[in-house]
Amino acid sequence: MEEGQIILTVFETDKAKKIRPALVLRKAPKYNDYLVCGISSKLYEEVDDFDMLINEGHPDFKNSGLKHDGLIRLFFLGMIREEEILGSIGSVSKATLHTLQGRLADYIHQK
Numbered sequence: 001m002e003e004g005q006i007i008l009t010v011f012e013t014d015k016a017k018k019i020r021p022a023l024v025l026r027k028a029p030k031y032n033d034y035l036v037c038g039i040s041s042k043l044y045e046e047v048d049d050f051d052m053l054i055n056e057g058h059p060d061f062k063n064s065g066l067k068h069d070g071l072i073r074l075f076f077l078g079m080i081r082e083e084e085i086l087g088s089i090g091s092v093s094k095a096t097l098h099t100l101q102g103r104l105a106d107y108i109h110q111k
Contacts, residue, residue, distance in 0.1 A: 006039065
């Protein structure tokens with residue numbers, strides 16, 4: 001699995017376990033664990049200038065494998081093991097990945 005891929009995995013919410021798409025942000029060194037962020041269809045939850053909407057107007061939509069508009073939610077983070085990845089459906093460009101990684105890093109470094 002590579003950074004920038006959109007995968008399917010099981011996320012547990014307060015209501016149930018669901019198979020959801022997620023973006024692989026980073027692979028953990030040494031182990032087969034991945035830092036991922038969930039992709040939601042609840043577009044109204046967007047945090048401006050932080051999350052990223054992938055829709056038909058976005059250059060990565062076609063390669064994303066998403067069937068509908070999706071919101072890459074940087075606050076919806078998780079660490080998953082390689083065996084929790086059910087498969088890959090697509091990917092985002094390196095530019096999109098770097099933008100999202102940069103937004104997350106900037107947020108963490110804010111004082």
